[in-house]
Amino acid sequence: xxxxxxxxxxxxxxxxxxxxxxxxxxxxxxxxxxxxxxxxxxxxxxxxxxxxxxxxxxxxxxxxxxxxxxxxxxxxxxxxxxxxxxxxxxxxxxxxxxxxxxxxxxxxxxxxxxxxxxxxxxxxxxxxxxxxxxxxxxxxxxxxxxxxxxxxxxxx
Amino acid sequence: xxxxxxxxxxxxxxxxxxxxxxxxxxxxxxxxxxxxxxxxxxxxxxxxxxxxxxxxxxxxxxxxxxxxxxxxxxxxxxxxxxxxxxxxxxxxxxxxxxxxxxxxxxxxxxxxxxxxxxxxxxxxxxxxxxxxxxxxxxxxxxxxxxxxxxxxxxxxxxxxxxxxxxxxxxxxxxxxxxxxxxxxxxxxxxxxxxxxxxxxxxxxxxxxxxxxxxxxxxxxxxxxxxxxxxxxxxxxxxxxxxxxxxxxxxxxxxxxxxxxxxxxxxxxxxxxxxxxxxxxxxxxxxxxxxxxxxxxxxxxxxxxxxxxxxxxxxxxxxxxxxxxxxxxxxxxxxxxxxxxxxxxxxxxxxxxxxxxxxxxxxxxxxxxxxxxxxxxxxxxxxxxxxxxxxxxxxxxxxxxxxxxxxxxxxxxxxxxxxxxxxxxxxxxxxxxxxxxxxxxxxxxxxxxxxxxxxxxxxxxxxxxxxxxxxxxxxxxxxxxxxxxxxxxxxxxxxxxxxxxxxxxxxxxxxxxxxxxxxxxxxxxxxxxxxxxxxxxxxxxxxxxxxxxxxxxxxxxxxxxxxxxxxxxxxxxxxxxxxxxxxxxxxxxxxxxxxxxxxxxxxxxxxxxxxxxxxxxxxxxxxxxxxxxxxxxxxxxxxxxxxxxxxxxxxxxxxxxxxxxxxxxxxxxxxxxxxxxxxxxxxxxxxxxxxxxxxxxxxxxxxxxxxxxxxxxxxxxxxxxxxxxxxxxxxxxxxxxxxxxxxxxxxxxxxxxxxxxxxxxxxx
Numbered sequence: 036x037x038x039x040x041x042x043x044x045x046x047x048x049x050x051x052x053x054x055x056x057x058x059x060x061x062x063x064x065x066x067x068x069x070x071x072x073x074x075x076x077x078x079x080x081x082x083x084x085x086x087x088x089x090x091x092x093x094x095x096x097x098x099x100x101x102x103x104x105x106x107x108x109x110x111x112x113x114x115x116x117x118x119x120x121x122x123x124x125x126x127x128x129x130x131x132x133x134x135x136x137x138x139x140x141x142x143x144x145x146x147x148x149x150x151x152x153x154x155x156x157x158x159x160x161x162x163x164x165x166x167x168x169x170x171x172x173x174x175x176x177x178x179x180x181x182x183x184x185x186x187x188x189x190x191x
Numbered sequence: 192x193x194x195x196x197x198x199x200x201x202x203x204x205x206x207x208x209x210x211x212x213x214x215x216x217x218x219x220x221x222x223x224x225x226x227x228x229x230x231x232x233x234x235x236x237x238x239x240x241x242x243x244x245x246x247x248x249x250x251x252x253x254x255x256x257x258x259x260x261x262x263x264x265x266x267x268x269x270x271x272x273x274x275x276x277x278x279x280x281x282x283x284x285x286x287x288x289x290x291x292x293x294x295x296x297x298x299x300x301x302x303x304x305x306x307x308x309x310x311x312x313x314x315x316x317x318x319x320x321x322x323x324x325x326x327x328x329x330x331x332x333x334x335x336x337x338x339x340x341x342x343x344x345x346x347x348x349x350x351x352x353x354x355x356x357x358x359x360x361x362x363x364x365x366x367x368x369x370x371x372x373x374x375x376x377x378x379x380x381x382x383x384x385x386x387x388x389x390x391x392x393x394x395x396x397x398x399x400x401x402x403x404x405x406x407x408x409x410x411x412x413x414x415x416x417x418x419x420x421x422x423x424x425x426x427x428x429x430x431x432x433x434x435x436x437x438x439x440x441x442x443x444x445x446x447x448x449x450x451x452x453x454x455x456x457x458x459x460x461x462x463x464x465x466x467x468x469x470x471x472x473x474x475x476x477x478x479x480x481x482x483x484x485x486x487x488x489x490x491x492x493x494x495x496x497x498x499x500x501x502x503x504x505x506x507x508x509x510x511x512x513x514x515x516x517x518x519x520x521x522x523x524x525x526x527x528x529x530x531x532x533x534x535x536x537x538x539x540x541x542x543x544x545x546x547x548x549x550x551x552x553x554x555x556x557x558x559x560x561x562x563x564x565x566x567x568x569x570x571x572x573x574x575x576x577x578x579x580x581x582x583x584x585x586x587x588x589x590x591x592x593x594x595x596x597x598x599x600x601x602x603x604x605x606x607x608x609x610x611x612x613x614x615x616x617x618x619x620x621x622x623x624x625x626x627x628x629x630x631x632x633x634x635x636x637x638x639x640x641x642x643x644x645x646x647x648x649x650x651x652x653x654x655x656x657x658x659x660x661x662x663x664x665x666x667x668x669x670x671x672x673x674x675x676x677x678x679x680x681x682x683x684x685x686x687x688x689x690x691x692x693x694x695x696x697x698x699x700x701x702x703x704x705x706x707x708x709x710x711x712x713x714x715x716x717x718x719x720x721x722x723x724x725x726x727x728x729x730x731x732x733x734x735x736x737x738x739x740x741x742x743x744x745x746x747x748x749x750x751x752x753x754x755x756x757x758x759x760x761x762x763x764x765x766x767x768x769x770x771x772x773x774x775x776x777x778x779x780x781x782x783x784x785x786x787x788x789x790x791x792x793x794x795x796x797x798x799x800x801x802x803x804x805x806x807x808x809x810x811x812x813x814x815x816x817x818x819x820x821x822x823x824x825x826x827x828x829x830x831x832x833x834x835x836x837x838x839x840x841x842x843x844x845x846x847x848x849x850x851x852x853x854x855x856x857x858x859x860x861x862x863x864x865x866x867x868x869x870x871x872x873x874x875x876x877x878x879x880x881x882x883x884x885x886x887x888x889x890x891x892x893x894x895x896x897x898x899x900x901x902x903x904x905x906x907x908x909x910x911x912x913x914x915x916x917x918x919x920x921x922x923x924x925x926x927x928x929x930x931x932x933x934x935x936x937x938x939x940x941x942x943x944x945x946x947x948x949x950x951x952x953x954x
Binding site for chain 1: 267268269270271400401403404405407408409410411412413414416417419425450479480481484553554555556557602603604605606607635637638639856860861863864865866867868871889890891895896897898899901902903904905
């Protein structure tokens with residue numbers, strides 16, 4: 036039995052220790068907002084937060100996440116930074132197919148929590164691990180800047 | 192007896208056995224047909240299976256509370272069509288978008304019309320049918336209100352979700368009128384009163400966001416990958432590493448010992464041409480995706496590679512290069528390009544060779560399908576561009592009637608042409624058939640599966656030869672293309688590009704050159720060749736657009752002015768005057784090649800980029816342009832190249848003229864995305880083969896553009912929002928000019944010519 040704390044709720048799952056958190060979330064718990072893109076920590080579609088920092092759930096064993104705070108895209112609506120970032124994503128009409136955007140948002144939220152006013156280079160550095168094949172990068176950049184501005188004003 | 196079976200963006204007729212010939216009809220469509228089956232010439236939507244349907248009773252329903260439900264009959268893969276087509280209906284019917292609900296149609300082309308989201312056709316073919324749907328619904332609501340009030344219908348008007356009687360001020364909401372309106376006769380086309388442009392509420396106004404936008408950001412949107420059903424099992428497949436291979440023997444004992452694995456199922460290899468059949472192999476079924484992947488790793492399989500086991504892309508590159516230097520099959524011939532070349536002085540001859548490798552689509556959501564078989568019926572949940580093809584594949588596999596196969600279309604996590612081939616849906620049906628009846632099977636492709644087993648963009652060697660005189664006038668032009676054809680997917684051994692491929696930016700060139708010859712070389716395919724966003728325009732436009740820049744340089748002229756001079760004054764060219772050409776299935780009368788519009792986008796992109804301005808050392812501007820899918824695009828790329836040859840793209844200006852702009856904000860999104868995808872294939876992406884095997888496996892070695900390499904500035908310039916023109920395509924046209932514009936910019940920055948993709952580092 037592995038005990039996981041996800042978005043503030045405790046969940047018990049019966050899975051092999053080495054099973055990646057991604058598949059526990061998606062197949063065992065039905066939390067499909069976190070996406071499968073590559074399985075090798077190369078694309079960022081599976082990004083979740085572990086104790087507030089973005090990690091790739093596709094290569095993180097469930098056992099390594101046990102006893103720590105896991106946040107997923109489903110938890111962002113009740114996260115102050117998450118809400119602001121989600122709103123900026125809507126206002127900039129970022130998504131095309133949208134498949135990678137949950138991971139993009141999770142990485143962006145992690146960036147803004149650590150670096151509230153990121154430079155262009157810091158955005159590149161943080162977001163470089165998240166691929167968007169539709170090519171929404173310019174809008175993601177604009178949305179991050181807008182969210183940073185809103186958060187700096189203490190705004191919603 | 193033969194049955195008509197739509198297999199792709201083109202029309203293919205499939206006979207039963209024997210006597211199949213690869214034929215080119217008078218209109219230039221590639222058909223695999225008995226000669227006698229050739230049918231009458233049809234254009235546009237009429238040439239597609241299902242054609243169009245404009246019955247409001249099919250697409251619109253209104254609830255008593257006033258909620259208007261509009262059917263999106265085409266799949267959403269990121270272009271916005273699931274929003275934009277219902278938006279057109281809502282506008283014409285004066286529905287309030289805030290009270291509109293969009294539902295996705297299942298596969299049913301008899302009911303909805305063509306559903307194959309491919310070829311940049313959705314708005315091109317369905318703008319007018321959807322306008323008629325909306326107008327008819329509006330008029331039925333008005334007629335119902337007029338009856339209710341016993342007034343002439345001329346005295347009432349639908350405005351924003353209600354019908355108003357002008358003189359008395361009486362109003363009835365759409366919900367109150369719904370039942371009566373549904374009993375009104377559907378007005379005929381000739382009775383419809385379509386809105387004028389001034390009356391549009393949503394079309395062209397950027398007032399409507401994607402219907403799934405908020406759900407996407409919250410992780411609540413459902414893609415094919417997200418399907419879940421009670422009792423569902425998960426499958427992954429070990430496929431032959433070489434196309435046409437099969438397992439010589441396999442041992443599933445260790446796989447079955449992996450916890451969670453429940454079954455191993457053999458998938459039969461394809462017969463004949465690959466088409467949309469599975470590649471074959473061995474499926475592992477498990478209680479979750481992870482267990483299935485672990486089980487597959489434990490399979491012991493000895494493969495028989497078959498005839499493609501000797502495919503080396505490095506060797507094949509040489510084969511293509513040789514073929515591109517030998518005389519090929521002539522497919523356009525004006526004047527006498529060969530004699531002019533032969534008679535020209537050496538100083539007036541100029542030739543260049545270009546190379547564009549195989550490309551994988553690599554949509555962020557790998558292929559995936561869920562199939563449930565129960566009581567003589569099958570139900571499918573999947574992300575496909577062509578639901579009808581998936582339905583036909585599953586029906587044929589399970590020996591069911593198509594109407595007994597229900598295909599539910601979920602969101603696609605990208606498509607780019609890959610997901611119009613439903614081989615993965617067929618695989619899921621095969622596995623579901625092997626499981627106890629009523630067991631839902633979700634068949635998942637991993638990223639490695641996707642890179643290894645894609646329907647790849649072709650690989651191409653392009654040879655250009657021109658005679659350019661002392662005055663800088665181009666006297667002759669020869670474009671010879673050597674590339675495996677998409678037709679090889681459907682006809683075993685098909686060689687050489689077909690007319691529909693050559694028409695894309697090789698035949699269809701409007702330059703005022705007295706002697707023009709276009710040839711194609713007959714080379715075989717050793718991989719599954721499919722269509723990739725903008726298809727053969729990628730290699731043809733790359734070569735031709737780089738070559739024009741090279742000619743301009745040779746003539747000592749500014750590239751922009753040289754190109755405009757070559758195109759000449761604005762005129763409309765019948766594509767049939769260039770050759771017996773394909774014109775993207777559209778009527779040449781309705782869609783002539785308008786060089787004025789081409790000039791317009793070139794001028795706009797150059798203006799946006801401030802063409803001709805002074806640049807720092809190591810910086811350069813490059814231009815390229817293209818006509819594809821009935822739209823005109825031009826791109827100017829600004830690059831900086833450092834001493835080590837590292838290329839950084841600073842800015843992209845992209846101009847497009849697609850005629851009427853229905854959802855401009857989404858058009859701009861496609862232009863931005865097309866710029867990024869074009870830069871991906873230009874800078875980093877390449878699929879190579881050794882011993883018939885794809886060498887790349889995931890995003891570390893099949894590289895696509897990331898945030899840090901993406902230009903920070905992409906300026907889009909939309910031109911000529913003329914609603915009297917028929918609509919052009921939007922999804923594909925932004926891609927082709929990007930790679931040549933980049934390479935032309937690199938030349939401007941460094942004086943070094945890159946003629947082979949991907950660019951990598953400039954040396």
